[in-house]
Amino acid sequence: MTKVRYENDIQTEVLAGKKIAVVGYGSQGHAHALNLKESGYDVVVGLRPGKSQEKAEDDGFNVFSVAEAVSQADVVMVLLPDEHQPAVYEESIKPNLQAGNAIAFAHGFNIHFSQIVPPENVDVFLVAPKGPGHLVRRTYEGGAGVPALFGVYQDVTGNATELALAYAQGIGAARAGVLETSFQEETETDLFGEQAVLCGGLTGLIKAGFETLTEAGYQPEVAYFECLHEMKLIVDLIYEGGLENMRYSISDTAQWGDFASGPRIVDEGTKARMKEVLADVQSGEFAKGWILENQANRPMFNAINAKENNHPIEKVGRELRDLMPFVKQPLQAKQSKQK
Numbered sequence: 269m270t271k272v273r274y275e276n277d278i279q280t281e282v283l284a285g286k287k288i289a290v291v292g293y294g295s296q297g298h299a300h301a302l303n304l305k306e307s308g309y310d311v312v313v314g315l316r317p318g319k320s321q322e323k324a325e326d327d328g329f330n331v332f333s334v335a336e337a338v339s340q341a342d343v344v345m346v347l348l349p350d351e352h353q354p355a356v357y358e359e360s361i362k363p364n365l366q367a368g369n370a371i372a373f374a375h376g377f378n379i380h381f382s383q384i385v386p387p388e389n390v391d392v393f394l395v396a397p398k399g400p401g402h403l404v405r406r407t408y409e410g411g412a413g414v415p416a417l418f419g420v421y422q423d424v425t426g427n428a429t430e431l432a433l434a435y436a437q438g439i440g441a442a443r444a445g446v447l448e449t450s451f452q453e454e455t456e457t458d459l460f461g462e463q464a465v466l467c468g469g470l471t472g473l474i475k476a477g478f479e480t481l482t483e484a485g486y487q488p489e490v491a492y493f494e495c496l497h498e499m500k501l502i503v504d505l506i507y508e509g510g511l512e513n514m515r516y517s518i519s520d521t522a523q524w525g526d527f528a529s530g531p532r533i534v535d536e537g538t539k540a541r542m543k544e545v546l547a548d549v550q551s552g553e554f555a556k557g558w559i560l561e562n563q564a565n566r567p568m569f570n571a572i573n574a575k576e577n578n579h580p581i582e583k584v585g586r587e588l589r590d591l592m593p594f595v596k597q598p599l600q601a602k603q604s605k606q607k
């Protein structure tokens with residue numbers, strides 16, 4: 269089995285006394301910056317002026333321009349949206365990196381697909397939490413953590429691996445487990461996972477179930493509870509104890525339905541199409557499409573997003589969630605504070 273590292277396996281001296289610039293203060297940025305600070309590290313935040321700046325200052329950080337933050341830092345963690353990273357890197361990060369500094373990422377996309385080509389005299393590493401930034405923060409506050417992958421792309425100081433591990437520990441990931449990867453493996457598995465399973469697959473499954481029920485004349489409210497609301501409750505059981513734990517908790521009728529009908533929904537054809545999605549990720553075809561979509565100012569992204577937000581499941585969901593204020597906490601409360 270792959271070695272999973274925990275807090276006792278990690279030496280943190282290599283990061284002690286170093287200045288860390290967290291560039292970006294969104295989902296991951298606020299979590300990394302706050303967790304590192306509370307783990308005792310010297311953290312500055314690099315941002316352009318705007319909403320995130322106010323939030324970072326409210327949270328007690330010294331906020332600088334990206335260029336100023338990078339200039340004073342030993343370790344630069346880039347937590348900007350992936351599609352903005354190359355431009356900000358060229359303009360504000362690259363000119364301010366010094367030999368022996370480290371530049372780090374939470375996703376391998378830009379390095380792996382050559383959108384950022386770092387200089388040869390800096391360490392380059394990856395610490396990629398396997399969870400949303402708001403949970404990286406929330407679990408840390410609760411004494412736990414979100415597991416993370418780490419990887420080294422370039423090691424000029426000889427310390428890049430220790431640095432990555434100490435950083436992972438600083439954000440609380442070593443409480444949950446830290447696993448070694450490469451930029452290639454992290455990038456390809458992350459893109460595949462979000463496209464086929466976590467985001468694309470899941471939203472497709474929820475919408476298809478909701479549409480099937482409402483088109484058959486059932487009430488949208490009933491279909492919402494069945495296909496969307498209950499998803500979280502089922503997934504919580506899977507998260508806590510695997511598929512077996514979920515199947516233990518559901519009725520045997522539900523379990524028999526899982527065995528009898530599940531394979532009719534997700535079948536060999538689904539898996540064959542997953543392999544096509546993976547092939548597009550591996551070949552760079554997906555990356556090329558996303559890079560060009562951004563260069564064109566996102567015509568398709570915006571059109572599809574507007575249509576998706578108007579889906580009947582979203583309309584009925586907004587009404588139902590207003591009647592269940594408890595489901596909105598605490599993540600959305602925090603997000604609205606952030607916005």
Ligand code: NAD
Nearest residue numbers: 292293294295296297315316320347348349374375400401
């Ligand atoms: P985000 O969109 O939540 O936040 C981006 C931040 O960058 C904001 O503070 C924004 O104000 C700032 N920003 C945007 N453009 C800027 C510019 N031109 N100059 C300066 N600041 C700018 O981003 P995110 O979802 O936290 O993603 C950051 C990185 O983390 C990405 O590489 C992503 O793949 C990775 N990641 C994200 C998650 C997640 O939970 N969202 C999980 C794992 C890895």
Ligand code: MG
Nearest residue numbers: 294295296349
């Ligand atoms: Mg986002």
Ligand code: MG
Nearest residue numbers: 398399458462
């Ligand atoms: Mg991911």
Ligand code: MG
Nearest residue numbers: 375458459462
């Ligand atoms: Mg991702």
Ligand code: MG
Nearest residue numbers: 493494498522
């Ligand atoms: Mg049911």
Ligand code: MG
Nearest residue numbers: 515516518519
């Ligand atoms: Mg059972």
